[in-house]
Structures are given as C-alpha cells and as structure tokens.
Amino acid sequence: MTGGDEVQCEPSNRKKIVVVGLGMVAISFIEKLLKLDAKRREYDIIVIGEEPHLAYNRVGLSSYFQHRDVERLYMNPAEWYASTPTGSLSYHLNTTVTGIYSENKLVTTARGDSFNYDELVLATGSTAILPRMSGYDATGVFVYRTIEDLQNLISFSEAKKGTGQNGVVIGGGLLGLEAAKAMLDLEVYDKITIIEAMPYVLGRQLDRDAGMMVAEQVKGLGVEVVLGKMVGKLTTSEDGSVTGVEFKDGSVVEGACVCFAIGVRARDDLAKNSGLQCHERGGILVGDDLQTTVKGVYAIGECANWKNMCYGLVGPGYEMADLLAFNLTEGRIHGQPRSFAAPDMSTKLKLLGIDVASFGDPFADVFGPKWLPDGTSGLDRKDQVQALTYKDPFGNVYKRYLFTLDGKYLLGGMMMGDAADYVKLLAISKRHKQLEVAPGELIVGKSGGEEGADDLDDDAQICSCNNVTKGDITTAIKEKSCKSVGDVKSCTKAGTSCGGCLPLVQNIFTRTMKDSGEEVQNHLCPHFQHSRADIFYITMVKKLESFDTIMAECGTPGSLGCEVCKPAIGSILASLFNGHILDPSRKGLQDTNDKFLANIQRNGTFSVVPRVPGGEITPKKLAVIASVAEKYNLYCKITGGQRIDMFGAKKQDLLAIWTELSEKGGMESGHAYAKALRTVKSCVGTTWCRFGVGDSVGMAIRIEERYKSIRAPHKIKGAVSGCVRECAEAQNKDFGLIATEKGYTIFVGGNGGATPRHSDILAKDVPVDDVLPILDRYLLFYIRTADRLQRTARWIEGLPGGIQYLREVVLKDKLGICSELERQMEELVSSFFCEWTETVKNPERRKQFQQFVNVNDAVDWIEPMTERGQQRPSNWPKEPAKIDPVTWTSLSWQPLVEASKLRDLDTGDSQQVKRGGTQLAVFKIRGKYYCTQQMCPHKRAFVLSDGLIGEGDDKLWVSCPLHKRNFELTGQNAGKCGNDDMSITTFEVEEREEGWVYALLPSVEELDNALGTDKWKVRNGETPSQFDGLDERLTKRAGREGVLKRNNGLDW
Missing domain, CATH: 3.50.50.60 (FAD/NAD(P)-binding domain)
Known part of the structure; x- marks a missing residue:
C-alpha cells in the first residue's frame, strides 16, 4: 500500500482486467467478477478511479448534507478491498487515465504510470451538464x-x-x-x-x-x-x-x-481521444456484448451508448455489469455468452419526502407500447392501451397504471405519494403474463398491507438495485442454508441498497421456509414458546412480577434463561411495574449497560450522559459537566441527540460522578444505556427563530419529561421542529412533530441507522392539547405489541395494514383500547424516579460499583493515549488473543473470595476477583460455583464477570457483554466459545464450611505468566492508526502557503 489511495497487487501470471472508473457500476462489475472467478482465479483486477474516494453511493448523495461523512456513502468499506483474495484486486484513487493504446494493450495515467491489460473495461460514467450561457462561470x-x-x-x-x-x-x-x-x-x-x-x-x-x-x-x-x-x-x-x-x-x-x-452527459473524451468510436450525441459505441469498436475494450454504465442510447440510471448499468462479468467468466467457459437487451428503466425514489415511482412502460399511451401480447408495438398501437387512474388530492396520492385494452396485461405505470406496491407491480409488468386479478384490484387495494409474492415467477426481479430475482432468494434459502432474512441479505444482497424490497423479501422468505417444511416461529428464544408480545400480555394480565414466575407460567419452568430472554423479560417488567432495575431480583436480567446504568465502552469503562430535555441547558449545568469531566479526566463529545457524552468513567467512579451531577447540577439519568426514551431533539422554534411557527423547545421538553425512563422493546428517539424547514429532523425519528399554524403534524416510525426509514404521517394539524394523548396510545401500543429489539420502523412495517391500521387503532379506536392505553401510560409515567439518584442513596446498590470484590485496586487493561487534547483508549488489536492450552506445573486449593459476596439469585450472580496480577471471574449459579479467566480473548477485554449467564441443550455459558461471545462453563467443552473459534481457561472451584470460595489454582507467578493483565494489556501503538497513510499525505501540505500547521488538534 502506498499512501492512502493505492492498494497494489503482487505480480502474477493471471490475466489482467483494467477497469477505468470506480463508481457504482464499476464496483458492481468487480463484485460480480470476483464472485464468478472465485474458483478458477483467472483474473486479477486493477481499477483506476479519478476521484479521491472509494466507490460511493451516488444515489444516496443527498444524505451527505446531513452526516458529512464520505465513508457512510461507501458501497463497501475499505476493509472489503483488503479482504479480497491476495492479488485479485488493486485500486488507484485520485488517478486520471489519459490514454488507451489498444495495439499494445496499455493505459497511461496523468501520474506517468502505465498498466498493461488483457481486457479493458471503461466505466467512466458521466458529467453534469453546465450550459455555456452568460454567467455560467460566475462565483456561486x-x-x-x-x-x-x-x-x-x-x-x-x-x-x-x-x-x-x-x-x-x-x-x-x-x-x-x-x-x-x-x-x-x-x-x-x-x-x-x-x-x-x-x-x-x-x-x-x-x-x-x-x-x-x-x-x-x-x-x-x-x-x-x-x-x-x-x-x-x-x-x-x-x-x-x-x-x-x-x-x-x-x-x-x-x-x-x-x-x-x-442532466448528465456521457464521459467519452478518453475513448474518443484514444480512437474508439463514439456517438455524435455522446457515449462510447458498444454492441450487444458491450464491446466497443476495439476488440478487448468494453464500456458499461452511463458512458456506454447502446443502440443510440445512453442510460443515466444505475439500474441499466448494473445489468451491463452483470452481463459483462458473466461473459468474461461463465460465458467463455461454456461458450454461451449473453447479449444485452433493452434494460428496465423503472425507478423508485423519495424526493423531498415524497414517494415517486414509475415502472414498466409508463408512457405507453403517449409513445406507443414497447410490447403487446400479439407481438406488435410502436406509436401506431397506442390506441391499444387503456389507462386506469386513481387521484386522491386529500392524501396526496396519484396512481396511473396502463393495461392492454382488454385489461388482461399490465404494461406499466406511475405512482406518487404511495409506492408500496412498486416492487410487486414491476415484477408483474415484466413477466408479460395475464393478470389473475381485475385491474382495479391493483390500483385501489389497501395500501401498506403485506405484499404478496406467491403469484410471482422465479425470474421476477425483486431487488432492482442489485438485480436479485425471486429465484435467487428461494435458492439461497433452500440450497445455501439461509435461516433468516439477514442471511438472505448477506447471501444475495437483496434489500441492502434502498431497502424498498424488504417486505417482499420477508414474504418470500416466510413462504419458502413454510413450503420447505421449516416452521417460521416468532418465539422469543428456546426457553419460551411465545413471542415477546404474547409474554408481555400474559405478564400484564396475570400480574407476574418476577423472572421465575414468568418462566414458570409461560416458559421452561426452572430454567435459568439466556442472554436473549433475560433482557427482554427485564424490559417487560420495567414497562409494566417500573421497579429499580438494580434490585436483586432484576439485576441478573440486565445486560451490562443497564447493570451499571451506563454504556460500557471497549476498555471496560463507561460513558455518562445526563438528560438534557429538548437540548436546552443552562451555563450552570454546563459548568458542572465541565467540572466533572475535568476532575475524572473524561473524554467529551456532543451527541446527535443534543446532549453531552462523557467517556472513560471507571466503574468505581460512577457513584461519585453522579453524586456531583445530581447534587450540584440537579441532573438526572439520560438513559443512554437503556432501551428507553433517549432524547426529544428540538430546533429553537418560536423561542428565537424568525421562521418559527410553534414553540418546539417547549413541546420537546414537555414530551421528554413525560416519557423519560419508560422501557420499550428498543430505544425511542423523538424530535420537534418549529416549522416545515424541519431543522430537528423529526421525520426520521420514532416519533416527530412539525409545527403548523393549527398545531402539530405527528410523524411516526422513522429511524436512521443501518436501515433508514422516513417516517409516516400519523395525524395532521393536531391541537397542542391533543398531542400527548395520541403519543400515549402510540407508544404504549408499540411497547405492548412489538418484537424484542424491534424499532418502531420495522414494527409499523409488520403491522397488518401498516400505518393505516395504526391510524385506525390510535385515532379511531378500532380495538376499543385507547382509554386503556392512556390510563396505562399515565400510571407508568407517574411512577418515575431517577435510577441514578436512587442508586447513590442506597448502600446496598453502591456496593455493586467496584472493580474487584476482594481488593480496592483499580486496573486498566487498555493503555490510554492522548488525541486532540483528550484521553482515549488505544486502538484495539485486529486479531483475537490466541491462548494456548496451559499445562500447570502444580495446582493447589486456595481461598479466592468470601462466599457471602455472591448471592443466591434465580438469574445467577458473578463477581470480579484479582489474584496477583491476574483477573478472574467467579459465578454462582443455583448454589454452585464456577471460575474462569476474566478476559474475553476476542478483543482482550477483561469483562466476563459482567456477562449474562445462560443455559440450553444441557450447556451453561456466560455471554461476553461486549460482542456476545458465549463461553461454556461446564462439561468437557468448558471454556470453549460456542460461536467463534476461541476459548478461555477455567478452574475448579468450591465453597467450604468456613464461608470462603476456594479455587484450584497454580502459583501466582505461573498464573500471571499465562493470564496476567500486564501480559495481555492492549498497548499504545500496538495497532497502527487507520489514518497513518492519510496523515502522511496531509503532512506534505504543512507549511505551504494557505495551509494551517495545526487544525483541530492535528499537528502536521
């Protein structure tokens, strides 16, 4: 690797394919070629990109204005390029190809480099059109x-x-x-x-x-x-x-x-200057095999002109990439190359919050159909097309579908405002088969319901972004052992781009599993034959207030549970009865974040986030936060939810930190650690803004104060914007309000994250006094009926009837439960208490916040480093620790910890013990003791005593709190990781009459040599920074005129 913009292959005798351009189509071609060539390894690929970035999602370019992070647009992370087979892929960024010498099979670059090729693929894309009118070159x-x-x-x-x-x-x-x-x-x-x-x-x-x-x-x-x-x-x-x-x-x-x-214009200047024939209106001429007029040189994507047409959409480019990759591999091997055919120009987008889509042949009645069942087409046949139109000016929905004159075939259509049926209708229009339903059922059927795929053929395209058919999905399920939608996404890439096809993917997955005799269950975990929603209802109706009574009533009686069901049950109990989660009967149900009322970080320390309702904070509170952060050397960062996050708090310092925040600043827990309400973000609204229509800060504070601390299946985020300029981003939150002249428009079911979703309108122009009752019903209905760890976005998508059904339940009281939901929410919010305020006052709970149960020592296991004026942990190693099996010289029974330090709890108990320089984890489960090393080898993290204990299939395990590696505690496989290739050391342990727990251990020196903290501590500089290459380039700029030497703490 040289600098940060090149990765070069080792020399080999394989054929060289040079790809000019590193856009969406180029990376699609590379991915497909690597996949098809994986076994034969006939080719090495060299890709040359003109931009300084790896391939990024140009379709999602507008999102850059929100996050300003180029890497979030990458089609594949940088690690993907390095993970390809050795020598198979090299890339050169920020490099312009200046010449193609086809007689020598050579390309040259502006840097003076040259690359030989056996096959050359031009994917140079297009350039934006800027008319040369007067003033075109002006500033601005x-x-x-x-x-x-x-x-x-x-x-x-x-x-x-x-x-x-x-x-x-x-x-x-x-x-x-x-x-x-x-x-x-x-x-x-x-x-x-x-x-x-x-x-x-x-x-x-x-x-x-x-x-x-x-x-x-x-x-x-x-x-x-x-x-x-x-x-x-x-x-x-x-x-x-x-x-x-x-x-x-x-x-x-x-x-x-x-x-x-x-619009755009094909970038064909390189080809034209190198003697390749180009169309007079732009584009590199290609044939049906996508080969240019020069043998061995191909063009794909927007730069290619096929039959007098350049295609500006990414879909046709992906089809070209797919075809060329096949022809260079399977097509050559079997002598059956494919030919390019007229691509599908269908598209679905959300523009300014408005769903817009067109599919098939949407203008067949204007320009004549491209296809008719009798084999004829053209402008003279447009009288053979019948349009069916639905226009709803109140709901801002417009649909216009085109059929043959007899209504038996769907030719194409367009939709605005509601594009839920897009994927299904596109597939129907492409298959050219008679409809099995009346045309009217396609256009006026209830929107938002479950999309069916039963009537689609295997060659129906389900994911147009990645050209995945229904057959690809069913094959992945049947032949490649995909047992979840996540597996299907990883295997086929369906649903990994825009996400619009996921409802159909889910439908196909469920149907295929059932047809294969596989039962698709929604059980919480192996210990419960019920869904989370069922367990919630049973717990509520029967007033079950503990884990063991819930397990006895609707689970596996007497079971210890696992890392899946314990937090879920803990959340249900908190949502219904709101007791303190650190009470003895509840603590063993909590994942590590809840167990210590703070988010665990990768060095075993925690982050502290006080609540800042609506993002409004006084200078006095800021001063208290600053004082605490400075006193305890905490790394500070502003969060996206308008709060201040302080990182690096040691477990034993949390009590003192929160005592100061509470007593000096009057601050409460922000519940950043919980599956609960996090924040209600706001703009300044009418308080300050000249465009403000409503008091967004005041409304946000009132909402956050009402719902703070309520537990839910997943985290909840809200926002309030004071006008339609939408500065608080209310339309990508679990609930959001936008002020209008008449009140507020309420949006629900939005989220960012891995699968972003724009929210739906629940109600418009809601008077201020009616906002909270509607939110009460919405949130409680979600808490009651959602699956474990299901955000509101996926929950609404899974409702029978989607947002329309939710409106009927919450606004029209379809189920007759609105008053009950409001009452239940009122009881829940009335029981509020700050978990940290109660904890610092309680002597028993305070005992839980120390690193070791047997000594008062404090031990770091990742060396700190200073960066931009703040302290943070050193970089994690990439590879897990390899702990070779140890043959101890001698073992003896030695006292380890007082037995009274571990309690008899239905969920088990654990403590961290220090012996010499080694950290050990001790567990008490149903009266029996277990002992292991404290370090999880995955990231050399000393955290196992904080993990959840689980059981199943005659196994007992502890689940690492950082990344859920499960290590067995019993039997011949004791110490073995159940979901990765690694293991830990275990020790025999027993309780003796004098009230101490003894362990069979080697000498302190021998134990430290094998498992000591100092041996496995992550050192500063052990793992290089990901910015080394970039900083080397940036350093060269230092000292030049106009370049600052110091910028945000970076010393160049």
Missing part, C-alpha cells in the same frame, strides 16, 4: 454530481449564512429535486427556488397531473417552483458573483447561489 454557480460538487456547495453556502440571500436550482427532474432538498437542509438561504422549463416537474417519470401534485407539495415545504420558463442567462455582480437568473422573457429570479441539475 455549481453542479450536483459528485462529493466534491457537494463539498464546494457546502463551503460556499456556509459563508452566506445570515445574509438573507436566496438559492436557485435549475432543473425540476430527479436531480433538481434532490439538489433543492440539499440546499434546504443547509438552512442558509431565505428562499429556495426550483426552475423547470417544462410545465411540471419530474417529466421523465410522471405525467402532468402527478407532476403538478408534486410541485404543490414541494411548495408546501417552503420551496418556490417556477414552471414553463426558459433560462436566458445568469446575472452577475461586478466582482463576478452570481446574483440571479434572467429568463428569456426578461423576468428575473434573484439568487446568490445557483445549482444546475439539468
């Missing part, structure tokens, strides 16, 4: 295409904040609406204006009626929309800055920033 004019474009737009706009100027987007297509949303999110410009030459927006996806409905919704978000006007030029100031847009009719729209988003 941008295009919207790459990360660099966005970074330039962000940098420019930040300087305009507070100047009262406007932003303008030219183009009302997909890119234009994306750009408008991005400029809106910058919260810099007083007004955003979209300019579109056509009489409506999204002209390539929608008809006039749907396009006008979208335009009206966009206006409702505070964005001006100018339609049907042609831009003449850009107006500029004397200093060369753009000042606005002048139309051909002489009228002007003012704007200090203008972003062009009017």
Whole structure:
C-alpha cells in the first residue's frame, strides 16, 4: 500500500482486467467478477478511479448534507478491498487515465504510470451538464454530481449564512429535486427556488397531473417552483458573483447561489481521444456484448451508448455489469455468452419526502407500447392501451397504471405519494403474463398491507438495485442454508441498497421456509414458546412480577434463561411495574449497560450522559459537566441527540460522578444505556427563530419529561421542529412533530441507522392539547405489541395494514383500547424516579460499583493515549488473543473470595476477583460455583464477570457483554466459545464450611505468566492508526502557503 489511495497487487501470471472508473457500476462489475472467478482465479483486477474516494453511493448523495461523512456513502468499506483474495484486486484513487493504446494493450495515467491489460473495461460514467450561457462561470454557480460538487456547495453556502440571500436550482427532474432538498437542509438561504422549463416537474417519470401534485407539495415545504420558463442567462455582480437568473422573457429570479441539475452527459473524451468510436450525441459505441469498436475494450454504465442510447440510471448499468462479468467468466467457459437487451428503466425514489415511482412502460399511451401480447408495438398501437387512474388530492396520492385494452396485461405505470406496491407491480409488468386479478384490484387495494409474492415467477426481479430475482432468494434459502432474512441479505444482497424490497423479501422468505417444511416461529428464544408480545400480555394480565414466575407460567419452568430472554423479560417488567432495575431480583436480567446504568465502552469503562430535555441547558449545568469531566479526566463529545457524552468513567467512579451531577447540577439519568426514551431533539422554534411557527423547545421538553425512563422493546428517539424547514429532523425519528399554524403534524416510525426509514404521517394539524394523548396510545401500543429489539420502523412495517391500521387503532379506536392505553401510560409515567439518584442513596446498590470484590485496586487493561487534547483508549488489536492450552506445573486449593459476596439469585450472580496480577471471574449459579479467566480473548477485554449467564441443550455459558461471545462453563467443552473459534481457561472451584470460595489454582507467578493483565494489556501503538497513510499525505501540505500547521488538534 502506498499512501492512502493505492492498494497494489503482487505480480502474477493471471490475466489482467483494467477497469477505468470506480463508481457504482464499476464496483458492481468487480463484485460480480470476483464472485464468478472465485474458483478458477483467472483474473486479477486493477481499477483506476479519478476521484479521491472509494466507490460511493451516488444515489444516496443527498444524505451527505446531513452526516458529512464520505465513508457512510461507501458501497463497501475499505476493509472489503483488503479482504479480497491476495492479488485479485488493486485500486488507484485520485488517478486520471489519459490514454488507451489498444495495439499494445496499455493505459497511461496523468501520474506517468502505465498498466498493461488483457481486457479493458471503461466505466467512466458521466458529467453534469453546465450550459455555456452568460454567467455560467460566475462565483456561486455549481453542479450536483459528485462529493466534491457537494463539498464546494457546502463551503460556499456556509459563508452566506445570515445574509438573507436566496438559492436557485435549475432543473425540476430527479436531480433538481434532490439538489433543492440539499440546499434546504443547509438552512442558509431565505428562499429556495426550483426552475423547470417544462410545465411540471419530474417529466421523465410522471405525467402532468402527478407532476403538478408534486410541485404543490414541494411548495408546501417552503420551496418556490417556477414552471414553463426558459433560462436566458445568469446575472452577475461586478466582482463576478452570481446574483440571479434572467429568463428569456426578461423576468428575473434573484439568487446568490445557483445549482444546475439539468442532466448528465456521457464521459467519452478518453475513448474518443484514444480512437474508439463514439456517438455524435455522446457515449462510447458498444454492441450487444458491450464491446466497443476495439476488440478487448468494453464500456458499461452511463458512458456506454447502446443502440443510440445512453442510460443515466444505475439500474441499466448494473445489468451491463452483470452481463459483462458473466461473459468474461461463465460465458467463455461454456461458450454461451449473453447479449444485452433493452434494460428496465423503472425507478423508485423519495424526493423531498415524497414517494415517486414509475415502472414498466409508463408512457405507453403517449409513445406507443414497447410490447403487446400479439407481438406488435410502436406509436401506431397506442390506441391499444387503456389507462386506469386513481387521484386522491386529500392524501396526496396519484396512481396511473396502463393495461392492454382488454385489461388482461399490465404494461406499466406511475405512482406518487404511495409506492408500496412498486416492487410487486414491476415484477408483474415484466413477466408479460395475464393478470389473475381485475385491474382495479391493483390500483385501489389497501395500501401498506403485506405484499404478496406467491403469484410471482422465479425470474421476477425483486431487488432492482442489485438485480436479485425471486429465484435467487428461494435458492439461497433452500440450497445455501439461509435461516433468516439477514442471511438472505448477506447471501444475495437483496434489500441492502434502498431497502424498498424488504417486505417482499420477508414474504418470500416466510413462504419458502413454510413450503420447505421449516416452521417460521416468532418465539422469543428456546426457553419460551411465545413471542415477546404474547409474554408481555400474559405478564400484564396475570400480574407476574418476577423472572421465575414468568418462566414458570409461560416458559421452561426452572430454567435459568439466556442472554436473549433475560433482557427482554427485564424490559417487560420495567414497562409494566417500573421497579429499580438494580434490585436483586432484576439485576441478573440486565445486560451490562443497564447493570451499571451506563454504556460500557471497549476498555471496560463507561460513558455518562445526563438528560438534557429538548437540548436546552443552562451555563450552570454546563459548568458542572465541565467540572466533572475535568476532575475524572473524561473524554467529551456532543451527541446527535443534543446532549453531552462523557467517556472513560471507571466503574468505581460512577457513584461519585453522579453524586456531583445530581447534587450540584440537579441532573438526572439520560438513559443512554437503556432501551428507553433517549432524547426529544428540538430546533429553537418560536423561542428565537424568525421562521418559527410553534414553540418546539417547549413541546420537546414537555414530551421528554413525560416519557423519560419508560422501557420499550428498543430505544425511542423523538424530535420537534418549529416549522416545515424541519431543522430537528423529526421525520426520521420514532416519533416527530412539525409545527403548523393549527398545531402539530405527528410523524411516526422513522429511524436512521443501518436501515433508514422516513417516517409516516400519523395525524395532521393536531391541537397542542391533543398531542400527548395520541403519543400515549402510540407508544404504549408499540411497547405492548412489538418484537424484542424491534424499532418502531420495522414494527409499523409488520403491522397488518401498516400505518393505516395504526391510524385506525390510535385515532379511531378500532380495538376499543385507547382509554386503556392512556390510563396505562399515565400510571407508568407517574411512577418515575431517577435510577441514578436512587442508586447513590442506597448502600446496598453502591456496593455493586467496584472493580474487584476482594481488593480496592483499580486496573486498566487498555493503555490510554492522548488525541486532540483528550484521553482515549488505544486502538484495539485486529486479531483475537490466541491462548494456548496451559499445562500447570502444580495446582493447589486456595481461598479466592468470601462466599457471602455472591448471592443466591434465580438469574445467577458473578463477581470480579484479582489474584496477583491476574483477573478472574467467579459465578454462582443455583448454589454452585464456577471460575474462569476474566478476559474475553476476542478483543482482550477483561469483562466476563459482567456477562449474562445462560443455559440450553444441557450447556451453561456466560455471554461476553461486549460482542456476545458465549463461553461454556461446564462439561468437557468448558471454556470453549460456542460461536467463534476461541476459548478461555477455567478452574475448579468450591465453597467450604468456613464461608470462603476456594479455587484450584497454580502459583501466582505461573498464573500471571499465562493470564496476567500486564501480559495481555492492549498497548499504545500496538495497532497502527487507520489514518497513518492519510496523515502522511496531509503532512506534505504543512507549511505551504494557505495551509494551517495545526487544525483541530492535528499537528502536521
């Protein structure tokens, strides 16, 4: 590896494939080729990318404005490139290919490097169109295409904040609406204006009626929309800055920033300059095999021109990548290459919060059908097409589906506002078979319900992002032992991009498992033959208030449980009865975060997060936080939920820290450690903002104060925005409010994370006094009925009827339980107490917060390092610790700990013991004792005594609290990890009459040599920083004019 932008292969005799370009299509080709060539290893791949980044998701480019983290856009993490078979893949970033010498099979770069190839694949993509009109090169004019474009737009706009100027987007297509949303999110410009030459927006996806409905919704978000006007030029100031847009009719729209988003042009300059034939309107000419006019040179993606057409969508590019990878491997081996056919141009997107989709042949009635059952097609046959339209101006839903004249075949369609049926309808339109239902059932069927896949053929495309068919999914389940939807996603990549196909993937998985005789169960774990929702209901009705009574009533009587059911039962008990989770009967149910009322970190220390309701905090409280952080040397970071997180608190310091926070600052637990309400984020609303419509801070504080501490199946996050500018991001939270002139619009079921989901509208214009009763019902219904660890997003998707069903239950009282839900929530919130305030006052609970039960020592097992003025743990090793089996010289029974230190609990008890320089874990389970090393070898973490104890299949184990590695405590496999290739050392142990627990141990010296903390401690510098290569490059810039030597603590 050289620097941070190259990974080179070792020389080999394998054929070389050079790929020029590292975009979405290029990486798709590389992935497929590596997979198809895995056994034969015929090829090595060299990919050359012009941008300084690894392949990133250009479709999700707008999300960059929220997180500003390039790596979150990567199609594959950097580790993936290094994980490929040795020599099979090398990449060169920030490198421009300048020439192709096909006679020598060679490409050259602007760096002066040259690369030989056996096959050359051009995936150079496209460039944004910037018309050369007057003013096009003025300061403040941008295009919207790459990360660099966005970074330039962000940098420019930040300087305009507070100047009262406007932003303008030219183009009302997909890119234009994306750009408008991005400029809106910058919260810099007083007004955003979209300019579109056509009489409506999204002209390539929608008809006039749907396009006008979208335009009206966009206006409702505070964005001006100018339609049907042609831009003449850009107006500029004397200093060369753009000042606005002048139309051909002489009228002007003012704007200090203008972003062009009017389309793209194929990047064919490299090919053209190298003698490859290109189309006069752009694009590298390719045949049905995607080969250019030069043998051994191929073009795929937006740069390729196939039959006078360049495709600007990623879907056709993926099809090209798939075909070429096959033809270079399986196609050559078996002599059956594939030919490229007209690709599917269907698309589904969410633009400015609006679902928009078109599928199949959406304009068959305008341009004539591309296919008819009698084999004819064309413009003269458009009279053979019948449209069926549904328009709901109240719900902002528009659907227009096109059928053959007799209604027996679905040709295509478009949808706006509700695109839940997109995947299924796309598959139906592509299979060209007679419908089994009336056309009307496809367009007016209840939205949000479970999508069925039973009537789809195996070749029906389920995931258009990754070209995965129903047959691919069923094969993965039947032949590759995929036993969960997660397995299917990993195996096929279905549902790993936009996520829109996941309901169908789940449906196919469930049906296939059942058809194979496999029972698809929703049981909580092997100890319970019930779902979490069933257990909640049984516990509530029968008023079961302990783990053992719940286990006896609806589980496996007498069982110890496991790391799955214990926290779930603990959560149910907290949601129903709200006792202190550190009470003896509850503590053994808690995962480590709850067990110590703080989030465990990778060095065994904890983070401390006081509650900051609504993000509002006084200088006095900030001073207390600063004092505590400085006193205990805590690393501080601002969280995304408008709070301050203090990292590095030792277990034995938590009591003192919270005593100061509580007594000096009046602060309460923020429950950052719990599956509970975390935060209710807010903008400043009418308190300060000139655009504010509602008091978002006041409402957020009231909501957070009401629901703080309530336990749920998973964490809950909320937000309140004071106007439609949506600064608090209320539409990606479990619940969110946006102020209107009449009250608040309530959104539910949104989340970020690994599978982001935009929230649904539960109710509009809700009066202030009615907000809390609706939220009471919604949250309690979720707490009652959701599965274990199920966020509200997935819960709503799984409801029979989705958001519509939830509205009927919560707003229309369909089940007749609304008053009961409100009453139950009132009882729950009325029982609130701060867990930390109660803990620091209780002598028995205070005993739990010490590192060792037998000595007062404090031992670190990861060396600290200082970074940007704060202390943090050194980097973790990549490989787990390999502990060879030890043959002890001699063993003797030695006293270890007083037996009274471990309690007789139904859930088991454990303590951490120090002997010499070695840390040991001691467990008491049903009156019997067990002893192991304290270190989990996975990350050399000394935490096993804090793990949950579980049993099943005649096994007893402890589950590491960091990454859930389960280590057996009994039998011949004692010490063996049940879900990874590693093991720990165990020792015989017994209780004796004098009240001490004895262990059969070697000498202190021998024990320390094998298991001592000092031997296994993670050292500073042991694992290199991931930024070494990057910093080497950045160091070279230091000292140059205009480059700061110090930047945010980095000394270059």
